[in-house]
Amino acid sequence: MLTIFDILLLFIALAVCSSGLAQRWSAWQQGRPENRPGSMTAILSYLISHKKILRKTGPGIAHLVIFWGFVFNVVILILAQFHSTLPLMVARTLALTADILGIAMLGAVLFLLVRRLKSPRRTSFAEAIIPFFLIILIILSGFLAAGVWMAIVYGDVPWWSPVGTALSFISPFSPVYMLIAIKIHFFFILLFIAILPFTLLRHVITTPLNIYYKHHHPLSPLPLVPLDQSAPGADTYRDFTWKQILDVEACTMCGRCEEVCPASRAQKPLSPHKIVRSIFDQIGDYRLHKKRGISPAIPRLGEVIAPDEIWSCTTCGACNYECPSHLDIIEKIIDLRRNEIEQGNCPTLGAAALEGMVNRGNPWALPPTDRTAWVGQVSPSLIEKTETVEMLYWVGCAGAYDPLGQEISRAMVTVLNSTGVRYAVLGNEERCCGDPARRLGEEGLFQDICRKNIITFAEYGISTIVTNCPHCFNIFRNEYPLLGGEFRVLHHAQYLADLWVKQGRTDLQHTSTESIFYHDPCYLARYNADIPNARRFLQNNLAVDVLNSSAPEKTLCCGGGGGQMWIDVHEGDRIENVRIAQIEEATPDTVATACPYCKIMFDTALSSRAARGEKWTPRIKDVAELWAERL
Amino acid sequence: MKIAVLMKPVLDCGVHLTIDDKRMEVAQKGQEPQWVVNPADRSALEVALHLKYSQGTVSVHAISYVPKERTEAIYYALARGADAGTIIASEGASQNDAAFASVVLAKYLERQNVDMILCGNESIDTAMACMGPFVAQRLGLPHVSQAVSLGLTSDNKSIVVQRRLEKGNREKLECPLPAVVAVDPMIAPLRYASVYAINNAGNRDLEQVSLEELGFKSEITCQTELEKITLPRPRPKRTFIPDAKLSVAERMKLIRSGGIAKKKDGDTLSGSPEAIADAIFTFLQEKGFLG
Ligand code: SF4
Ligand code: SF4
Numbered sequence: 001m002l003t004i005f006d007i008l009l010l011f012i013a014l015a016v017c018s019s020g021l022a023q024r025w026s027a028w029q030q031g032r033p034e035n036r037p038g039s040m041t042a043i044l045s046y047l048i049s050h051k052k053i054l055r056k057t058g059p060g061i062a063h064l065v066i067f068w069g070f071v072f073n074v075v076i077l078i079l080a081q082f083h084s085t086l087p088l089m090v091a092r093t094l095a096l097t098a099d100i101l102g103i104a105m106l107g108a109v110l111f112l113l114v115r116r117l118k119s120p121r122r123t124s125f126a127e128a129i130i131p132f133f134l135i136i137l138i139i140l141s142g143f144l145a146a147g148v149w150m151a152i153v154y155g156d157v158p159w160w161s162p163v164g165t166a167l168s169f170i171s172p173f174s175p176v177y178m179l180i181a182i183k184i185h186f187f188f189i190l191l192f193i194a195i196l197p198f199t200l201l202r203h204v205i206t207t208p209l210n211i212y213y214k215h216h217h218p219l220s221p222l223p224l225v226p227l228d229q230s231a232p233g234a235d236t237y238r239d240f241t242w243k244q245i246l247d248v249e250a251c252t253m254c255g256r257c258e259e260v261c262p263a264s265r266a267q268k269p270l271s272p273h274k275i276v277r278s279i280f281d282q283i284g285d286y287r288l289h290k291k292r293g294i295s296p297a298i299p300r301l302g303e304v305i306a307p308d309e310i311w312s313c314t315t316c317g318a319c320n321y322e323c324p325s326h327l328d329i330i331e332k333i334i335d336l337r338r339n340e341i342e343q344g345n346c347p348t349l350g351a352a353a354l355e356g357m358v359n360r361g362n363p364w365a366l367p368p369t370d371r372t373a374w375v376g377q378v379s380p381s382l383i384e385k386t387e388t389v390e391m392l393y394w395v396g397c398a399g400a401y402d403p404l405g406q407e408i409s410r411a412m413v414t415v416l417n418s419t420g421v422r423y424a425v426l427g428n429e430e431r432c433c434g435d436p437a438r439r440l441g442e443e444g445l446f447q448d449i450c451r452k453n454i455i456t457f458a459e460y461g462i463s464t465i466v467t468n469c470p471h472c473f474n475i476f477r478n479e480y481p482l483l484g485g486e487f488r489v490l491h492h493a494q495y496l497a498d499l500w501v502k503q504g505r506t507d508l509q510h511t512s513t514e515s516i517f518y519h520d521p522c523y524l525a526r527y528n529a530d531i532p533n534a535r536r537f538l539q540n541n542l543a544v545d546v547l548n549s550s551a552p553e554k555t556l557c558c559g560g561g562g563g564q565m566w567i568d569v570h571e572g573d574r575i576e577n578v579r580i581a582q583i584e585e586a587t588p589d590t591v592a593t594a595c596p597y598c599k600i601m602f603d604t605a606l607s608s609r610a611a612r613g614e615k616w617t618p619r620i621k622d623v624a625e626l627w628a629e630r631l
Numbered sequence: 632m633k634i635a636v637l638m639k640p641v642l643d644c645g646v647h648l649t650i651d652d653k654r655m656e657v658a659q660k661g662q663e664p665q666w667v668v669n670p671a672d673r674s675a676l677e678v679a680l681h682l683k684y685s686q687g688t689v690s691v692h693a694i695s696y697v698p699k700e701r702t703e704a705i706y707y708a709l710a711r712g713a714d715a716g717t718i719i720a721s722e723g724a725s726q727n728d729a730a731f732a733s734v735v736l737a738k739y740l741e742r743q744n745v746d747m748i749l750c751g752n753e754s755i756d757t758a759m760a761c762m763g764p765f766v767a768q769r770l771g772l773p774h775v776s777q778a779v780s781l782g783l784t785s786d787n788k789s790i791v792v793q794r795r796l797e798k799g800n801r802e803k804l805e806c807p808l809p810a811v812v813a814v815d816p817m818i819a820p821l822r823y824a825s826v827y828a829i830n831n832a833g834n835r836d837l838e839q840v841s842l843e844e845l846g847f848k849s850e851i852t853c854q855t856e857l858e859k860i861t862l863p864r865p866r867p868k869r870t871f872i873p874d875a876k877l878s879v880a881e882r883m884k885l886i887r888s889g890g891i892a893k894k895k896d897g898d899t900l901s902g903s904p905e906a907i908a909d910a911i912f913t914f915l916q917e918k919g920f921l922g
Contacts, residue, residue, distance in 0.1 A: 227827055344711060344822040349880050351823035352887070358826070359643045359665050365887050367646035369661040402886065428661075444826030560879065568880035576879070604879050 006186065013190040020197025021205065024249055027283050034223075034241035038212040046211050052324040056256065059115060062108035066135075069105035073098065092160035099146075099163045106139050119255060128253065131201045134192055141185035143167055148178040203252045207325045210250035213243055214326040219317045219527045221478040222334060225443045232443045233338025236298045237283050244332060248280040250325045257319035257329060262557040262579070263312040267572035270312035272319040272329045278304040279332070301336060310336045311347055312569045315439050315562030316522040321553060337441025346440070353566035354442050357449065361431035363566060364401040371428045374399065374406035378413040383424035383460055390422045391495075392462045394476075396469040397432050398596035404603055405596035408468050411628035412492060418631055419499055423466070429456060435471040438479070440563035447483065454485040468492040468624055470523035470595045471561065477528065491524060493534035493594050493623045497541050508542060508630040516626075517547045517588035517618075519579070519602070520555035521595035529553050534594040534623050542626060547586040556582060560597030576605035584616055591620045632689045632787065634679040635740060636713070637750035637762065638704035640666045640697060644755050648862065655857050656727075657756060668704045670816050671751025677819035678781055679749055680712050686783070690714045694739065696721050696732050699839070709832035710824040717838040724842065727757060730854035733765030738845045740770060747790070748811040752777055763813030773806050776813040 046052070047067070054060035076098055113132040147167025196202055225232040234240050257272040258264045264271045282304050290296070310333050319329045340346065346354065356365025374395065383389065393416060398405035416423050434449035457465075465487050467473045477489040490498075518535045525533065533552050538544050559575025580602060583591055591606075593599055602620045610617045621629075642648075647660040659665060676693065683689040693708030695701070696719045705716040719739055724731060740748060748767075753760035760776070767774030780793040784805065794802040795815050806812075877885070900907045915921045 227830070231827060231831075341823065341825050342828060344824065346823040348820055349884065351821065353883075354823055355667075356887075359667055360646060364883065365645060367662075369647055442825055444828075444830065448826055565879050565883060568878055574878060600882075601879055604877065604882060 006183075009187070009190055013194040016194040017196050020202075023287070024197055024202065024206065027287070028242045028245035028249065030238055031240050031242035031245040032238075034243050036213045036243050039214075039216075040212070042214060042216075043208050043212040047208065052322075052326075055322065055324075059112060059254075062111050065101070065104045065108040066112075069101040069108075072101055096160040096162075099161055102139055102143060103163060106136065109135050109139070127199045131192075131195070131199045134188060134195070138185065138188045138192060141181065141188055145178065145181040145185045148174075148181050200252055203250060203325065206246065206250040207252065210246055211326050213246065215328070219320055219330075220328070221482065222331060222438065224447075224482040225338075227444055227447065231339075231342045232335075233340070233342050233441065234301060234332070234335040235339045235343075236300055237279055237286075238298055239339070240279075240332070240335065244328070244335075245279075245283070247327045247332070248276050248283070251276045251280065251327055252325055253277065254324060256322045256324065257327075260318040260322050260554075260556075262314055262316055262318065262559060262575045263572075265556070266559070266575045266578045268312040268569055268575070269306065269308045269571050270310070272313075272333075275305060275309060275332060275336075276327060276329060301339070305336060307340060307345065307347075308569050308571065310340065311350075311567050312571075313562055314522075314557045314559055314564045314575065316557035317526040318522070318557065321526050334439065334441055338443055339441075341441045346442075347567045350440055350563060350567045353436060353563070354440060354445060357432050357434075357437055357442075357445060362397040362401060363432060363436045364397055366401050368431070369428060371395075371400045371430055374401070374409050375413075376406070376410055378410045378417070380413040380416075380425045381423065382427045383429075385460060388461050389424040391424075391464045391466055392457070392460070393423050393425050394433070394465050394467040394469075394472055395425055395430060396467060396472045396596065398469055398600065400430065402596065402600060404600050405469075408596055408599070408622040408624050411622065411625040412468055414628045415496060415624060415631065419503060419505075421499065426456070426460075433467075433469075433472040433475050435475040436563050436566065438475065439561065440566070450480060450483050450485065454480065454483065457485065457487065462487065464488045464490070466490045466492055466495045468594075468596065468622065470521045470528075471597065474523045474527050491528075491531065491534070491594065493537045494532055496624070496627060497532070497537040500541055508627075512544070512630070514544075514589040515547055515586075516544050516590045516592050517583050517586050518623075519548075519558065519583065519591055519593040519598055520552040521593060521598050522555060522557050522561055524594060525552035525555050538592060538623060538626070542623075542630060544626070546592075547588050548583075558593075558595075558598040558601040560595075560601040565597060565600070574605065576601040577608075580605040580609070587616050588618055590626075591618050592623055592626055593620070594623045596622070632682075632686065632747070633692060633743070633745040634682065634689060634747045634749060635692045635694055635743060635745040636672070636676050636679050636708065637736060637748065637766070638672045638676065638693050638695045638708050639669045639751070639754050640695070640701050640703040641669045641754050641756040643667045650860055650862060655860050657860070666701065666703045668707045669751050669754040669756075670821060671753060671755075671814060672704065673707070673751075673821050674816045674819045675749040675751050675812075675814045676708050676711060676713065677822060678814060679747075681819065682783065683712070683714075686787075692717065692743070692745065694719065694736065696736055698722055702833075702837070705837060706829050706832040707824050709835055710828035711822060715838065716832075716835070717840060719840045719845070720842065722842070725853055727857050728853050728855050729757070729759050729761050730765060733762060733769055734854075735842065735845060735847070736762075737766050737769035738847075739840060740766070746808045748772070748809070750811070750813050752813040752815050760813075763811050767811035770811070772809055772811050774811045774813070775804055775806055778812050778814045779818050781812060781814070781818065 050060060050064045050067070053063050076094060079094070109132055113129070116128055116132065143163050144167060146161060146164035149164070192201070196204065237245060251273060253273060255273055261270065261272050279301065282299055282301070286299050313330070313333045315330050315334070317330065320327070323329070352365055353363035356363050360366065361368045380393070383392070393412060395409050396405070399409035400406070431453065432449055433453065434446040437449060438446040465476055467476065467489070470491060473489060473491045476487060480487070516538065518538055520533070520535065524531070529552070535546055535552060538546055556579050557575060558579055591602055593602070599620055599622055606617055606620060642657060642659055643665045646662065646665070649658050649660045651658040676691070679689070679691045683691050691713045692715045693705055693713040694717045695704045697704070699718065699720045699722065702718065705718055709716050717739070719735060750763050752763065763776050764774055775792045775794060777795045778792045779795045779801070782791050784791060789805050789807045790810065790812070792804050792806060792812060794804065796802055900910050912921070
């Protein structure tokens with residue numbers, strides 16, 4: 001039925017589409033090289049299951065319907081070319097399915113359209129809204145064409161095309177009209193093809209591609225930056241790798257990242273999707289300028305992304321975890337921070353922490369010779385070169401220097417001493433693990449510290465490390481291997497629980513009636529979701545009832561990670577207050593956590609509540625402290 | 632325009648200190664010596680770099696008078712953006728002899744033909760606060776100390792400097808170039824230099840000058856002599872009292888500085904407006920602000 005003219009139009013549409021796609025392709029080809037093996041299984045299983053998209057039920061189902069409706073119709077279209085070869089019954093069942101799917105798709109598209117229109121987020125009409133109308137028009141014109149066809153071809157009421165039949169009653173009995181209806185449907189499809197790369201419809205191509213190349217873990221370790229080449233960090237978009245640029249092309253502006261971002265929720269100047277979008281827009285503008293010959297200089301990312309945005313991130317991982325398009329936003333923020341650091345633009349307090357790490361081995365910037373000041377009344381066993389130990393208890397800077405962290409270390413030693421395990425602490429030979437440096441974007445310092453620590457561990461023949469800080473835990477477990485440091489790393493709750501079972505101990509007093517809310521630390525519950533959750537230890541080993549039941553991975557950050565303990569972005573509320581307000585709904589007697597940063601952040605939030613005279617003022621305890629209390 | 636910045640590495644004084652009686656020097660207790668760059672000198676460098684980036688035609692030359700291997704300050708300067716670095720090897724001379732150091736530095740600077748010499752007002756280790764004036768005197772140049780702001784006049788022939796005086800007073804001076812300016816650390820915030828930048832600076836060439844090359848004979852006569860050195864009287868022990876209004880970062884600052892002494896009562900007034908007004912009036916009267 002296609003005329004020469006139709007075929008010509010089809011070619012034009014395809015040409016426009018491919019030139020647009022080529023433009024996009026050339027954008028990400030400008031990035032630095034990065035080796036990213038793709039995985040066909042990843043993309044197929046994702047498309048079939050819609051796993052991450054379905055985390056939001058309504059829009060998830062709507063997307064699922066549209067996706068499968070689209071696939072089905074494309075298949076039908078292909079089959080239709082051989083319609084005579086299909087048995088009648090099969091053809092009719094297919095037609096019925098197409099009809100029902102069509103109606104479902106229409107509903108789904110309208111649902112998503114209304115959501116987009118109501119969303120407070122910046123969405124350009126041309127880019128985000130027009131595609132919706134176009135899809136609606138394609139579906140409607142499809143139905144219309146089917147209706148006229150019905151009216152012409154069939155006299156009876158075919159059960160297999162309810163919509164077509166319904167429309168056939170109002171359609172004129174005219175072959176010309178049918179032809180026009182089919183043509184309109186066809187032209188809308190061509191339009192769809194042509195505008196695809198220039199609107200959010202591009203996600204049909206870019207997002208699956210991005211998922212094909214994704215890391216296996218949503219919160220993959222930050223890749224190692226070679227320091228023998230150019231300075232680390234991204235000053236312009238060209239400093240990103242091609243995959244990082246593909247990332248920004250794959251964003252659908254769904255805004256899920258912003259909804260879960262603690263900084264956005266606390267009205268800080270950061271929105272993860274705005275970062276992504278700013279990079280995308282800047283690349284587009286630059287391309288336009290170059291075309292018009294206006295500005296030959298590659299624009300700097302700092303022109304569109306303010307320092308306060310990147311310094312507001314807690315690297316909590318919520319955005320990466322929720323993003324249905326599998327973007328890695330944290331990696332970009334860290335690259336932007338690295339650039340700021342290399343330019344000498346570190347926030348003053350952050351710089352003091354970094355210099356503390358350089359000169360005194362800890363971001364608290366306290367004397368290295370005070371590292372054992374936490375010990376107090378407890379007596380931990382100090383490591384000796386002559387004796388190998390089963391396990392190194394890594395105290396960490398918070399545990400060594402911060403009054404609140406020291407309470408945790410002492411509790412740990414109390415519990416450990418009661419087990420008879422041959423453990424030891426490094427004492428004054430311990431230094432920062434390097435996590436604050438890495439998250440603040442000081443890659444050189446991190447690598448320096450990491451190498452020194454690996455040497456220290458080797459000198460003492462250490463193979464197992466237990467930490468009470470999830471940040472130390474995460475970096476030892478996931479990022480030290482990047483520089484060759486492979487150890488068995490355990491988080492304290494995990495270690496204690498195993499030990500208790502192994503030693504068959506039952507001597508914990510289960511008498512307390514306090515109600516406990518367990519706050520999941522991001523660096524355990526999200527970054528290391530595969531290890532047993534400390535919440536379970538509270539329930540199984542300490543036999544306490546935990547008030548919260550939401551999924552650990554959905555935890556809201558305390559506001560302390562990613563170097564936030566040392567940076568003060570004044571705008572907006574404090575993140576710890578937002579989380580405490582959430583916990584307040586359960587009004588527990590005790591807030592339990594498994595991270596010294598969380599403890600410090602919440603203590604700050606709670607003490608200001610107490611000062612305001614608020615009634616609910618729970619105590620805040622690490623799981624190790626709860627454990628020690630029950631000995 | 633050429634700016635020379637005098638940079639000095641000092642022992643990190645934020646740790647436990649003791650006195651090395653034999654060498655009559657301050658030492659760090661129980662640890663390997665950890666050197667940092669004198670904060671006021673870092674501020675001086677920032678002033679020079681600011682002029683460089685805002686003027687375009689400025690070159691910044693960092694100079695350090697130290698034992699050969701004490702390269703911390705120079706590499707820091709290069710990492711931050713200085714154009715050249717010189718180490719005048721002080722081997723054989725006493726580190727505490729500021730008078731002699733100024734002779735050496737002046738001798739070197741004489742040949743450099745610089746338009747401005749910047750240095751920190753004082754170093755945090757010996758705190759003599761005399762290097763700026765000494766060098767200026769020996770070179771016969773005008774000198775301004777305690778500078779808290781510095782700008783060039785439009786013809787680039789003089790500088791306008793604000794000095795910090797006692798009790799918060801300020802003094803504004805115009806001074807013809809070339810001149811020596813000793814800056815107060817508050818003139819510019821310190822900037823962090825990354826490990827990457829410092830390592831990279833380590834690959835650059837330094838100018839190494841020995842005392843012999845400057846015409847000093849091997850026999851060096853000490854111009855100042857240190858008689859005795861003691862630790863300050865211990866400060867009253869301060870405890871960390873968390874303040875509910877503080878953010879975590881502010882709390883961190885407090886912990887670093889060793890906590891705060893307990894606040895006196897009476898910071899906040901409460902009661903009826905009349906009572907509060909009364910209390911303020913009495914307070915001002917007591918302090919002698921009102922007659
Ligand atoms: S980054 Fe991901 S979650 Fe955020 S708007 Fe884009 S697609 Fe959605
Ligand atoms: S890591 Fe957390 S704080 Fe940072 S942008 Fe993502 S959601 Fe926001």
